[in-house]
Amino acid sequence: MEVPKTGEFAHIGKSVVIKGELTGSEDLYLDGQVEGSILLKGNNLTVGPNGQVKANVDAKGVIVQGKLEGNLHATDRVELKKSAIVMGDIATQRIAIEEGAYLKGKVDVGKDGK
Amino acid sequence: MKMFRGSTSGPDKASAPAQSYPKLSRRSSGLGELARYWSSQEGLCILDLGATSPANIRYFTERSHKMYSEDLLTASTDPGLVTKDEQGNIVLDSRQFLEDNLVYPAAQFDVVLCWNLPDYMDESLVKPVVGRLWSVLKPGGILLAFFHTRDAGPDAPCYRYHIMGPDVLDMQPIVPQREVRRGPTGAIHRAVGAGFRLQRVFNNRHIENLFRDFASIKFFLSRDNIREVLVVR
Numbered sequence: 001m002e003v004p005k006t007g008e009f010a011h012i013g014k015s016v017v018i019k020g021e022l023t024g025s026e027d028l029y030l031d032g033q034v035e036g037s038i039l040l041k042g043n044n045l046t047v048g049p050n051g052q053v054k055a056n057v058d059a060k061g062v063i064v065q066g067k068l069e070g071n072l073h074a075t076d077r078v079e080l081k082k083s084a085i086v087m088g089d090i091a092t093q094r095i096a097i098e099e100g101a102y103l104k105g106k107v108d109v110g111k112d113g114k
Numbered sequence: 115m116k117m118f119r120g121s122t123s124g125p126d127k128a129s130a131p132a133q134s135y136p137k138l139s140r141r142s143s144g145l146g147e148l149a150r151y152w153s154s155q156e157g158l159c160i161l162d163l164g165a166t167s168p169a170n171i172r173y174f175t176e177r178s179h180k181m182y183s184e185d186l187l188t189a190s191t192d193p194g195l196v197t198k199d200e201q202g203n204i205v206l207d208s209r210q211f212l213e214d215n216l217v218y219p220a221a222q223f224d225v226v227l228c229w230n231l232p233d234y235m236d237e238s239l240v241k242p243v244v245g246r247l248w249s250v251l252k253p254g255g256i257l258l259a260f261f262h263t264r265d266a267g268p269d270a271p272c273y274r275y276h277i278m279g280p281d282v283l284d285m286q287p288i289v290p291q292r293e294v295r296r297g298p299t300g301a302i303h304r305a306v307g308a309g310f311r312l313q314r315v316f317n318n319r320h321i322e323n324l325f326r327d328f329a330s331i332k333f334f335l336s337r338d339n340i341r342e343v344l345v346v347r
Contacts, residue, residue: 097171104183105184
């Protein structure tokens with residue numbers, strides 16, 4: 001998957017480590033490490049192949065290529081790419097999982113991801 | 115990749131799982147009986163213990179069931195589990211394993227899909243895992259497991275099972291990727307090697323003993339050296 005251009009996404013590179021609450025009102029491409037929580041209501045999160053997230057995530061859409069430990073709530077959709085490792089519950093409206101993705105947790109597909 | 119919703123108007127070609135693996139299909143009488151159960155109910159809690167299957171997740175979420183996925187065989191490759199028993203034999207630490215896996219304080223399941231897990235799981239984990247499965251199943255809950263017969267031979271491949279219809283399964287040989295050999299914690303596990311190997315063959319008496327705390331057990335014989343077992347808690 002192509003790395004989004006910086007102008008379209010906020011970009012956290014693979015050498016960046018963040019501990020705490022991450023909130024924002026723009027789409028985020030995350031290839032570094034985050035421990036805490038991620039809140040992007042109405043916006044999308046992409047966890048890149050080098051991304052390592054230990055956080056509950058609340059966003060509109062989430063694409064995971066790296067590793068994510070925590071519960072994932074997306075009001076629109078979740079995509080787990082083949083390299084994804086997800087350990088946590090997923091609540092969303094739509095979900096797509098590629099062959100090879102690893103998931104440990106609950107999948108709850110419902111209206112508005114609730 | 116095709117997105118799928120909780121309620122769609124039937125399967126379509128584009129949403130079928132990737133067919134990049136050698137496709138083997140089989141009919142499953144045990145699955146057929148289970149399918150009659152989950153087709154007549156709504157909002158069931160279903161636990162799939164096989165390797166993560168997009169097809170199974172789609173199958174259940176389309177039918178408004180809650181789906182849990184936990185790849186126990188991969189989880190058992192965690193090198194942190196390796197320990198020695200009182201005789202100095204290398205075993206896996208079942209207590210640690212059950213602290214890290216099959217932990218569902220807020221859920222009890224109507225259905226557990228065990229697939230061929232007991233045949234490939236390390237000996238030290240089989241009984242403790244079945245005991246934990248008893249406790250996470252609701253009373254009246256149903257467990258489906260497959261057991262090889264002796265005729266299957268020691269090299270019987272370990273499959274991932276994809277539900278394709280009420281009594282139809284696609285079987286995909288599990289070729290451990292680098293990530294699988296590493297285990298979920300990321301450390302390399304030397305015992306997995308090129309693939310999961312059949313650890314033992316249970317006879318019918320062994321199977322009955324394994325599930326003796328359950329209320330009932332039903333066997334289905336098939337032509338491909340597999341016995342399917344439906345166990346009711």
